[in-house]
Amino acid sequence: MVTRRESTGTCAIRFVLYAWGMVEIPTPSPALKKRQRRLTVVLLVVWAAASFGPGFFARSLSFEVWGWPFHFWMAAQGSILIFIAIVVVYAWLMNRWEAEELAER
Numbered sequence: 001m002v003t004r005r006e007s008t009g010t011c012a013i014r015f016v017l018y019a020w021g022m023v024e025i026p027t028p029s030p031a032l033k034k035r036q037r038r039l040t041v042v043l044l045v046v047w048a049a050a051s052f053g054p055g056f057f058a059r060s061l062s063f064e065v066w067g068w069p070f071h072f073w074m075a076a077q078g079s080i081l082i083f084i085a086i087v088v089v090y091a092w093l094m095n096r097w098e099a100e101e102l103a104e105r
Contacts, residue, residue, distance in 0.1 A: 032101050039093060043086045050082040 024105050028036070065073050 028098070029101060032097055036094070039090065043090055047083065047086055049090060050079050082102070 063070050
């Protein structure tokens with residue numbers, strides 16, 4: 001189900017109304033919370049492996065990627081690209097799961 005995204009102003013108004021107790025924001029179900037925690041743990045493990053892995057195993061990562069040593073590439077560009085991919089995956093999955101949750105209500 002495709003829904004129209006709210007503008008920034010609408011989100012700000014909903015936040016103010018929530019803060020004043022005039023609007024109730026639904027809380028996620030226990031199943032959604034469990035999926036969120038599992039996804040967060042998996043993505044944190046991927047982030048830690050991408051950030052610290054090449055540093056620990058730099059000598060054994062001596063092959064080249066596009067003319068540069070792999071450990072240098074991972075330290076300079078690879079970790080940033082993996083972090084961006086983690087953010088994109090997290091946002092995409094959370095939007096999808098929250099939309100499914102709202103459709104079920």
